Amino acid sequence: MDFENLIVGLLENNLAFLLLAVLIVIVIFRAVKIVPQSEQHVVERFGRLRKVLGPGINMIVPFIDRIAHRVSILERQLPTASQDAITRDNVLTQVDTSVFYRITEPEKTVYRIRDVDSAISTTVAGIVRAEIGKMDLDEVQANRSALITTIKANVEDAVDNWGIEVTRAEILDVNLDAATRAAMMQQLNAERARRAQVTEAEGKKRAVELAADAELYASEQTAKARRVLAEAEAYATQVVAQAINENGLEAAQYQIALKQVEALGGMAAGDGNQTVIVPAEALAAFGDAFRLLRGRG
Secondary structure, three states: OHHHHHHHHHHHHHHHHHHHHHHHHHHHHHHEEEEOOOEEEEEEEOOEEEEEEOOEEEEOOOOOEEEEEEEEOOOEEOOOEEEEEEOOOOOEEEEEEEEEEEEOOHHHHHHHOOOHHHHHHHHHHHHHHHHHOOOOHHHHHHOHHHHHHHHHHHHHHHHHHHOEEEEEEEEEEEEEOHHHHHHHHHHHHHHHHHHHHHHHHHHHHHHHHHHHHHHHHHHHHHHHHHHHHHHHHHHHHHHHHHHHHHHOHHHHHHHHHHHHHHHHHHHHOOOOOOOOOOOHHHHHHHHHHHHHHHHHO
16 A cells, blocks of 8 residues: 555656646747748737747747737838829829839737738829829839839838838839820820921921032132132232333233243144134234344344
C-alpha cells in the first residue's frame, strides 16, 4: 500500500508539473507576438484600442489583450477607375485614373473607415470632376502633369484623417465621345490645310524676294561696270588732255591719225573681198596722218 501510494503521489506531482509547464508554454505563446516586416497589428483590450505592434517581436498581456486587426503596410494600387467629367468649355470626357497608397497609421484606418478602397475611389472621382471642371479641354490635354499633381495633393488632404499616405496618382487616359472626336478631327484637318497654305504663300513670297534681290544685284553690278568704264574713259581723256598740254596740238593730231589708221586697218581686215571707197578729203587727212606717224617713228 505504501508503494502504491508513493507511485500515485509521484504521478500526481508529475501531472501537476506537466500541467504547469503546459500552462507556461501557453502563456508565453499568447504573450509573445512576432509581426512580419510588411504588417502592423492592432491590439485591443476589452474591446478598446491598446496599442499597435510594429515588425519584430512584441509582448502583450495574454488572455486580456488580443490582436484585433492585422494590417498590411505595403503600397497598394486601386483598380483603374473611369469617371465622367465636363470641362469648362462643356466637353464631356471620360477620365481613367489610378491611385497608389499605403497605410501609415493602422489605428486610424481600422476605426475611422470601413472600406478604404471604395472611400478613396469616391474621393478621387469627386476631385477629378471638380478639377477638370475648372479647365478647358485643351488645358486638360496640355497640363496633364500639373493636373495630376493637384489631384494627388487634394486626395492627400482628404484621406489624411484615415491614416493613409497617397504615394502616386495617375491620369491614364482622357477619352472623348465620337461627336467631339469628329469635330476635333475636322478642326485639326482645317488647321493643317491653313498651315500648308501659309507655307506655300511664304514660299512664293520668298521666291519673289529672291528674284528682286537678284535683279537689284544685277543692276548694281551693271552700274558698277558703267562707273568703272566712265572712270577709265575719264582717265583716258585726262591723259590725252595732259599730253596736249605738254606737247601741244601735235600730240592731239598724232592720236587722231593713229585712230584713223587703226580704223582703216580694221575695215580692210574683214572677211571676204572688201572695196573701201575713201573720199579725196579723207585721203588727204590720211596722208597727213601717215606723215605724222612717220614723223613719230
